[in-house]
Each structure stands twice: as structure tokens, then as C-alpha cells.
Amino acid sequence: MPATIRDVARLAGVSPSTVSRALSMPEMVNAATRVRVAAAVEQLGYQPNRAARGLITGRTGNIGLVVPDLANPFFASVTKGVQARARRSDTAVFVADTDEDVTAEVGLVRALSKQVDGLILCSPRSGDADLSAIAQDTNVVLVNRTAEGIPGITYDNEEGMRQAVAHLVALGHRRLAWVGGPVTSWSTQHRGIGLENAVADHGVELSRVGHFGPTYEGGMAAADQVVASGATAVITYNDLVAIGLLARLHARGISVPGDLSVVGVDDIAMSRMARPALTTVRLPKQEAGRIAVELLLALLDDPDSTVDTRGTLHGELIVRDSTGPAASP
Amino acid sequence: MPATIRDVARLAGVSPSTVSRALSMPEMVNAATRVRVAAAVEQLGYQPNRAARGLITGRTGNIGLVVPDLANPFFASVTKGVQARARRSDTAVFVADTDEDVTAEVGLVRALSKQVDGLILCSPRSGDADLSAIAQDTNVVLVNRTAEGIPGITYDNEEGMRQAVAHLVALGHRRLAWVGGPVTSWSTQHRGIGLENAVADHGVELSRVGHFGPTYEGGMAAADQVVASGATAVITYNDLVAIGLLARLHARGISVPGDLSVVGVDDIAMSRMARPALTTVRLPKQEAGRIAVELLLALLDDPDSTVDTRGTLHGELIVRDSTGPAASP
DNA sequence: ACAGGTACTGCAAAGGATTGCAGTGCGCAT
DNA sequence: ATGCGCACTGCAATCCTTTGCAGTACCTGT
Known part of the structure; x- marks a missing residue:
């Protein structure tokens, strides 16, 4: 026809x-x-006809994007970025959502890899070994994670944490708490390290209250331990957790920032709508998606280039109403 | 290889x-x-090799999904639903985000239509004429909208509005306000009609305060007019708008639900995190995505079937803390 | 023993685009 | 006038799979 x-x-x-x-x-x-x-x-x-062209050139003009959960605004933003950049290069994007299921991830990647020129793995939950295996026979770019020999784009988590700590210290806080995300998360590990360094530099205390799901519920669950820790300020794995925390604190009648200051990470849209509006480390999300596509496109053009295939993005502390002077002890 | x-x-x-x-x-x-x-x-x-097979069968095994804005949690959920259902049928999904740009929509659809077996258009902003033109040479399923001769899945907006109004009337409200969404939105029109009927049935007043963007900002912008209308309860186009409204009301020191009750539509995740938690008409979002895929798959199997290709989904009123008894005048 | 089935299997074309190689035709220099 | 080179164009093979048609071998019934 x-x-x-x-x-x-x-x-x-x-x-x-x-x-x-x-x-x-x-x-x-x-x-x-x-x-x-x-x-x-x-x-x-x-x-x-792209199929016919693909047959002979071996290129489909399509790329795949795998995210843990599209309903998480962070990943929705990254997806927007990927999608917008890909369109400018006349490339279509397959999107797959693993529903935070590690086992699904591997299978999905396998299935997808056959019909795309390359894959963008956003915050993969898989282990390093699986990742390397995948990267063997597929062009892969990682977002929010690094792995030996695989290009990727990450955030400077250390620096973000340093900004957050400096802000809190300047407000007089001396006892901080950290609510970690999923144990297997690359980001949570690096944020933890960055925090250690930052608190050491400033000579303040840090209590780690454990690992929680990267969700509103995770934040609710963490709240009581945070309060029990005696900290006057808390930094959470991400904004969703911070907002859950806020809710639970409100329910317990704990005032923010009066009794406790709260800092998140990501700056999702919801954060400025929270009450109080959340102080957070803004991560350029669409930017990460954009760069991931560029890295992948470059990789496709020259599959052998192994240099300069890492990008780092910087966060920016956005001060809103959830942080304030430390309560006098 | x-x-x-x-x-x-x-x-x-x-x-x-x-x-x-x-x-x-x-x-x-x-x-x-x-x-x-x-x-x-x-x-x-x-x-x-899918390309080779596609060349001869004329089927790619791929479908396309076009949404106005992935960062809007409503569309993210629909996308999740589409994606999950498609996977079960070994079908990959191209996702395209138009950024609420009507002109981009048409072009995007054209480009995408060549490389998929069919398209799911989620809340298309395009006019009926454009839509019909597209449906001429592409298999199309509509979500959140109907058009002559095109299969689709919609919500029973009338009934949802009826539930909301009944709830408010039972709480003693007699003067309601309605904050509409984008003028060109099929949903806003039908919600408006449903509201008219519902208020007529109950013999209560309704003031329409105009059309606003389907966003947090839209809600902020609408707040003052809602207050000025003298209504004791307001129904908004969607939850994002309701949450923006809540923020502005809080800033003005107006108590919810003490002075004013607020009802949204959608039940996005954010709504139960709002303060006060939002009463809203829950729309089964992933369900809509799932059904859209099934409709499309059926259409592909039998392109001539024009019967029974419309689905309707029902909302469910979720009562939370943003609605309460009408203030005594 | 032979005709006619049955049950598989293989041949070859088709689908649309790309590309190495082989022309074709022309202009220019000698 | 002849030869050479250049610029452009066409032929045909190729990518991988599917499928209509034809072929083979074996079996059944008479």
C-alpha cells in the first residue's frame, strides 16, 4: 500500500x-x-521502509530504555529526556518498565536487545556480572550507575551530599540522620559515602537509620527511627521518602522544620507541593536522559571507542521550607 | 553475528x-x-529477525503510544498499563511524549505510524478531522476520547461526577464550584455535562470558574475565583489542579475542609500524600492502558470489525480528608 | 501390483532497501 | 581523431524470513 x-x-x-x-x-x-x-x-x-533498510544495514534506528518504575516521577522525567533527544535524531524509543523486579529486568533486556541498536539501562537493579554479560553482545549505556567498561551517566552524589550537609551545619545542626534507599542501589551507596566524608569534614555526627524502599511508604516506615535517633536534621535517599517521612512526622505532631529539618534528593515536581515545601538536592533528570542518548549514539557510530564515555552531572541544593535552624537542645 | x-x-x-x-x-x-x-x-x-519477518508479513510486532506528558502521573500510569499488557503479547511499545504540543502530535503520529502495527493515542489534543485522517491509514485506538468510527476506551465521566456531587450534597453542600481543564479536552467537556445533570438532579447550585491548565499551577490560578464564587465545595478537573488549589487556599489561610471542601479526579499517588489527603474520583489508569492494548490487538487481527470496539471504565469515589460537612452559612 | 492418498519436506519467489561493481556517455588533452 | 578519465547511473546480489507450490516417500485399499 x-x-x-x-x-x-x-x-x-x-x-x-x-x-x-x-x-x-x-x-x-x-x-x-x-x-x-x-x-x-x-x-x-x-x-x-525501516525494516527493509534494517535488514541490510543491520541498524534498526531504535533504542530501548529500561526503567524500574515509570510511576516514579524521577524515571518519568529521565524518560522524557531520552525520548525528546532521540526524536531529534530520528530514533524511536522502546520503553520497558520492570516494576522494580530484578529477575524481570534480565529477561526484558534480553528480549529487547534483539530489536534495538542499543539499550539505556536506567538505575539497573541487576548485578555487575549480569550487566557485563549484557554489555557483551549489546550496546549499553548506564544511567545512575557505573560498571567496568560500560559507558554511563551518573550524578556526583558526593558533592550533592556535601551541599546538603553544609546547608544543615550552617543552620546549626550537629546531629544528622541518613535514611538509605535499597541496599543494592548504587546511588544509595555513593550518597552514603559522600555523607561520611561531609560529616567528617564538618565534625558533626551522623546516624544511619537503615535501608528503606525508595517510596512514600519507605519514608513513613523510617520516621520513627529517625526521631528516636535524636538527630535534629535528616537527609533521605530521595524526595519520595522525604515526603513519606513528612507525612508520618506530621501525624506524630512533630514540627518541620521546628523540631526536625528534612532534606530530600531529586527535586521531583511533588517536592515543591509538599507541606512544608521540601528542601532538596535537585538532579537534572531530563539532562541525564539526553546525555544517555548522546552517549549511546556515539557508541553506535564507533563501537570501539572506550574513552570519554562517562558523564557526570551535578546536583543543586534547592532550599525550601523543610529546613530551618536547629532546635536549641 | x-x-x-x-x-x-x-x-x-x-x-x-x-x-x-x-x-x-x-x-x-x-x-x-x-x-x-x-x-x-x-x-x-x-x-x-523481526525486521525480516516484518518485511514479509507486514507486521512489526510493535505498537506506538502517544501521550501529552509523561511527567503527569496519570499518563505515566496509563503507560505502565499499556506496557505491561503489550509485553504479555510479545509486543514492544514505542512511547512518544508530545509535551502538550498539538502541532507536534500530528507530526509525531505520522512518523511513528510507519513503524508500528498500530497506535494508541492517549488524550489526543488534535481535532476530530486530524484524528480521522490518521485513522484512515493506521490502526488507532483512542484513550480518554471518542471519535466517529475509531475504537477507544473512555471513563464514565458523568457517573464519576454524580458520585462526587452526591457525596458533597450528603455533607450538606448546596453551592458547588467547578474548575474546568483545557477547553479542547474531551474529558473536561464530559465532566462538565455530568456535573450539570448531577446538580440539576439534586437541585443545588453550580458555578463554573473557567478553564485552567491541567496542572498544579492551574489549580493555584483558579483558587481565588473559587473562593470568590461563594461555593462551599469545589470539584476540579483533576488531582493536580486540586493539589494546586489546596496550596493556594492554605496560603490564604482558608481551611480545608472547614471552609471549603475539595474533590479531585484521577487519584494519582500524590493525592493521598497531599495535606489534607485528597478526596477524589479514582480512575483505573493502568486498566485503561491494558484495555487499549487489547482493543488494538483485536483490531489488528480483524481490521474490519467495527462492532464492540468501545470500552467504558468506571470511577470510584475515594473519600479522604479534603471533604467535610458544609460550613453553616 | 498399482492407483491414489497422506504426510512431510524442499525449492524458489517475494518483501524493500542498500551497495559493490560494471557500464555509459561526455569532455578534454594530445 | 583518438584515448583517457570523470561523473553519474544501473544491474544484481544481499540481508532473513515466510509461504505457495511441487516433489518425494510411504502407506492403504482393491
Whole structure:
């Protein structure tokens, strides 16, 4: 039904080869012919069949994106970024949501990898071994995680934590608490390390209250331990956790920031709508998606380049109403 | 590099045709041959090249999903539903985000339509004419909207509004306000109609305070007019708007639900985290995505069936803390 | 013993685009 | 006038799979 290259060729009075060349290597064809072809293309509304092209070039023009949970605004934003950048390069994006299921992740990646030129793995939960295996026979870019020999884009978690701690210390806080995310999360580990360093530099105390799900519920669950820790300020794995924490604190009648200051990470849209509006380390999310696509595209063009395939993005502390001066003891 | 059907054929000592048949029409091939082929497939890790198959069958095994804004939790949920259901049918999903841009929508759809078997348009902003044109040469399923001759899945907006109004009337409210969404939105129109009927049935007043963006900001902008309207309860286009409204009301020192009750629509995750937790009409979002895929798959199997290709989903009023008895005048 | 089935299996074409190689035609230099 | 080179164009093979048709071998019934 749709026009093929032969239809265009017939209409323009040339061979299919010429049409192909007129479109993809215009300098190789005579200017007069080129305009005839262009006219025929226009008239017929011809668009090359991607499957046929893919057969011969080995490239599909598609990439895959795997995220743990699309309903998490953080990943929704990254997805937007990926998608917008890919579109500019005429590349379509398959999106797959693993529902935070590690076992599903591996299978999904396998299935997807056959029909794309490359994969962007956003905050993969899989182990390093699985990741390496995947990267063996597929072009992979990691977001929010590093792994030996695989390009990727991450945030400078250490620096983000340093900003948060400096802010709290300046407000007079001396006893901080840290609510970690999933144990297997690369981000939670690095944020933990960054915190250690930051509190050491400032000579303040830090109590780690354990690992919780990266969700509202996780924050609710963490609240009581945070209060029990005696800290006057708490930093959480992400904003969702911070907002859950806020809710539980409110229910217990604990005032924020009067009794306790709260800092999140991510700056999702919800954070400025929280009450009190959340102080948080803003992570450029769409940016990460954009860069991931660029890394992948570069990798596709030159599969051997192993240098300079790592990107780091910086967070920015956004001070809102959930942090204030430390309560005098 | 990856194994082809010829490799499998050679290893199994049969012709490619037989391999193809052993895989897709097993009853046509001898049991003994079948196991030999299966073994070869297993050993080589063979997976049919989708592009080559697509070339001959005319089917890609892919579908496209177009949403206005992935960062809106409503659409993120629908996307999750689409994605999960499609996976079960071994179908991959292209996701495209139009950023609420009507003109981008048409172009995007055109580009996408060439490489998928069908398209799911979620809350399309395009006009009916454009929609019909698209549906001419592409298989399309609509979500959150109806159009002549195009299958789709929608919510029973009238009934949802009826539930909300009944709830408020039972609490003693007699003067309601309605904050509409985008003028071109099919949903806002139908919710408006449902409201008219409901208030007429109950013999209460309704003031429409106009149309606002389907966002937090839209809600903030609407708040003052709602207050000025003298209503004791307000129903908003969606939860995002309701939450924005809540924020502005709080800033003005207006108590919810003491002075004013607020009802939203959607029941996004954020709504139960709002303060006060939002009373809202819960819409089954992932369900809509799931059904849209099923509708599309059915359409692909039988492109001529025009009957029974409409689905309607029902909302459920979730009563939380943002609604209470009407203030005595 | 032979005709007619039955049950498999293989051949070859088709699907649309790309690309190495082989022309074709023209201009220019000698 | 002839030869050479250049610029452009076309032929045909190729990518991988599916499928209509034809072929083979064996079996059944008479």
C-alpha cells in the first residue's frame, strides 16, 4: 500500500539505486536528477521502509530504555529526556518498565536487545556480572550507575551530599540522620559515602537509620527511627521518602522544620507541593536522559571507542521550607 | 553475528522452510524433526529477525503510544498499563511524549505510524478531522476520547461526577464550584455535562470558574475565583489542579475542609500524600492502558470489525480528608 | 501390483532497501 | 581523431524470513 522505492524510481524515471543514493548520499547524484527524485518522493509521500533498510544495514534506528518504575516521577522525567533527544535524531524509543523486579529486568533486556541498536539501562537493579554479560553482545549505556567498561551517566552524589550537609551545619545542626534507599542501589551507596566524608569534614555526627524502599511508604516506615535517633536534621535517599517521612512526622505532631529539618534528593515536581515545601538536592533528570542518548549514539557510530564515555552531572541544593535552624537542645 | 534460520537449518539437517514451520506451525512438521529443530534453536540461541519477518508479513510486532506528558502521573500510569499488557503479547511499545504540543502530535503520529502495527493515542489534543485522517491509514485506538468510527476506551465521566456531587450534597453542600481543564479536552467537556445533570438532579447550585491548565499551577490560578464564587465545595478537573488549589487556599489561610471542601479526579499517588489527603474520583489508569492494548490487538487481527470496539471504565469515589460537612452559612 | 492418498519436506519467489561493481556517455588533452 | 578519465547511473546480489507450490516417500485399499 505505501509507496516503495520502486514507485519513486518509476515516477522519477530513474532506477531504485539512484533514488536510494539521492536520499542518503545526495552529493553522488546529479543535481537535476536529485530534484526529480525529490519531487517524486514528495508527490508519493514516500518514506523508506525501516525494516527493509534494517535488514541490510543491520541498524534498526531504535533504542530501548529500561526503567524500574515509570510511576516514579524521577524515571518519568529521565524518560522524557531520552525520548525528546532521540526524536531529534530520528530514533524511536522502546520503553520497558520492570516494576522494580530484578529477575524481570534480565529477561526484558534480553528480549529487547534483539530489536534495538542499543539499550539505556536506567538505575539497573541487576548485578555487575549480569550487566557485563549484557554489555557483551549489546550496546549499553548506564544511567545512575557505573560498571567496568560500560559507558554511563551518573550524578556526583558526593558533592550533592556535601551541599546538603553544609546547608544543615550552617543552620546549626550537629546531629544528622541518613535514611538509605535499597541496599543494592548504587546511588544509595555513593550518597552514603559522600555523607561520611561531609560529616567528617564538618565534625558533626551522623546516624544511619537503615535501608528503606525508595517510596512514600519507605519514608513513613523510617520516621520513627529517625526521631528516636535524636538527630535534629535528616537527609533521605530521595524526595519520595522525604515526603513519606513528612507525612508520618506530621501525624506524630512533630514540627518541620521546628523540631526536625528534612532534606530530600531529586527535586521531583511533588517536592515543591509538599507541606512544608521540601528542601532538596535537585538532579537534572531530563539532562541525564539526553546525555544517555548522546552517549549511546556515539557508541553506535564507533563501537570501539572506550574513552570519554562517562558523564557526570551535578546536583543543586534547592532550599525550601523543610529546613530551618536547629532546635536549641 | 547472531544465528540465522539457515544456521539452525544446517545444524538440524533440514531446510530453512522446515525450521520456520517447526516454529510457527508445529503441527505441520514431523515430531522427530521438530525436536531436532528445537534442539538446534536452543543450542544456537536463535531468535527470528523481526525486521525480516516484518518485511514479509507486514507486521512489526510493535505498537506506538502517544501521550501529552509523561511527567503527569496519570499518563505515566496509563503507560505502565499499556506496557505491561503489550509485553504479555510479545509486543514492544514505542512511547512518544508530545509535551502538550498539538502541532507536534500530528507530526509525531505520522512518523511513528510507519513503524508500528498500530497506535494508541492517549488524550489526543488534535481535532476530530486530524484524528480521522490518521485513522484512515493506521490502526488507532483512542484513550480518554471518542471519535466517529475509531475504537477507544473512555471513563464514565458523568457517573464519576454524580458520585462526587452526591457525596458533597450528603455533607450538606448546596453551592458547588467547578474548575474546568483545557477547553479542547474531551474529558473536561464530559465532566462538565455530568456535573450539570448531577446538580440539576439534586437541585443545588453550580458555578463554573473557567478553564485552567491541567496542572498544579492551574489549580493555584483558579483558587481565588473559587473562593470568590461563594461555593462551599469545589470539584476540579483533576488531582493536580486540586493539589494546586489546596496550596493556594492554605496560603490564604482558608481551611480545608472547614471552609471549603475539595474533590479531585484521577487519584494519582500524590493525592493521598497531599495535606489534607485528597478526596477524589479514582480512575483505573493502568486498566485503561491494558484495555487499549487489547482493543488494538483485536483490531489488528480483524481490521474490519467495527462492532464492540468501545470500552467504558468506571470511577470510584475515594473519600479522604479534603471533604467535610458544609460550613453553616 | 498399482492407483491414489497422506504426510512431510524442499525449492524458489517475494518483501524493500542498500551497495559493490560494471557500464555509459561526455569532455578534454594530445 | 583518438584515448583517457570523470561523473553519474544501473544491474544484481544481499540481508532473513515466510509461504505457495511441487516433489518425494510411504502407506492403504482393491
